[in-house]
Amino acid sequence: MRFMTKIKICGITRLQDALEASRAGVDCLGFNFSSISPRMIDPEVAKKIIEKLPPFIQCAGIFVDHSPADINAICRFCKLDVAQLHNEHYSAKDARSIANAKVIKVYRPQEDFAVAEVLDFAKESGITTFLFDAYQAEMPGGTGQRIKVSLASRIFNELDSSCFGILAGGLNNSNVGDAIRNTHPYAVDTASGVESAPGIKDFVKIKTFINAVHESRE
Numbered sequence: 001m002r003f004m005t006k007i008k009i010c011g012i013t014r015l016q017d018a019l020e021a022s023r024a025g026v027d028c029l030g031f032n033f034s035s036i037s038p039r040m041i042d043p044e045v046a047k048k049i050i051e052k053l054p055p056f057i058q059c060a061g062i063f064v065d066h067s068p069a070d071i072n073a074i075c076r077f078c079k080l081d082v083a084q085l086h087n088e089h090y091s092a093k094d095a096r097s098i099a100n101a102k103v104i105k106v107y108r109p110q111e112d113f114a115v116a117e118v119l120d121f122a123k124e125s126g127i128t129t130f131l132f133d134a135y136q137a138e139m140p141g142g143t144g145q146r147i148k149v150s151l152a153s154r155i156f157n158e159l160d161s162s163c164f165g166i167l168a169g170g171l172n173n174s175n176v177g178d179a180i181r182n183t184h185p186y187a188v189d190t191a192s193g194v195e196s197a198p199g200i201k202d203f204v205k206i207k208t209f210i211n212a213v214h215e216s217r218e
Contacts, residue, residue: 005180005186008028008060008188008190009189009201010032010060010190011199012031012046014049014201017203018053020206021201021206024210026206027187028059028060029053030191031049031050031060031062032061032062034063036064039191043078058082060083063083063084064086071083071101075098075100080100080101082101082102082103083100083103084104086106086133087106093125095127103125104130105127105130106131106133107130108132108133109147109151111148115155115159119160122160128163129163129186130166131165131166132165134147145169145170147169152167152183156183156184156185165185166185166188167189168190170193171209172193173212176212176213177213180213180216190209
């Protein structure tokens, strides 16, 4: 199934970055609550940023080391639309227990990754949206590394038509167009690809990234 590719910019830590991305045409902003991330944001700060966003911008929380109860509490407090479960240890039961936001389950596939694992999780949890990020043992995301093209293409080709796949991992304005044409994802997700430093967005990079996504749709 082909989609009009959505755009998510992750690792927002500053209001000015969130507003600039909103003006440039982003669909979703990501706020990382993981204690091990260089883009970690406190829920109080995230809440203040989200309150100042214009209508129609979705907001996602990235969770690595929180319990389902804590995820629900942060989603409710910040008024998040999406909870992104960025740890392989989150189970289908955990996903079903998230009551205050829609859920995205994250996978960091290696070469022998079986897409059947995703399809089984979808059936068990009722979750339909999955994000695929580059694997790196010491960091659960935001590494700037890319998924091998052949692996990404295989995964997105094998996804069930009822699933929505998001491509992440090292995407920037110079490679996102080809990545979209190779995989036809529902959405693309970038953090380091539009930054001058971890958590500090570059306005020119944001605009050129979004323009590159729009050009790939033509």
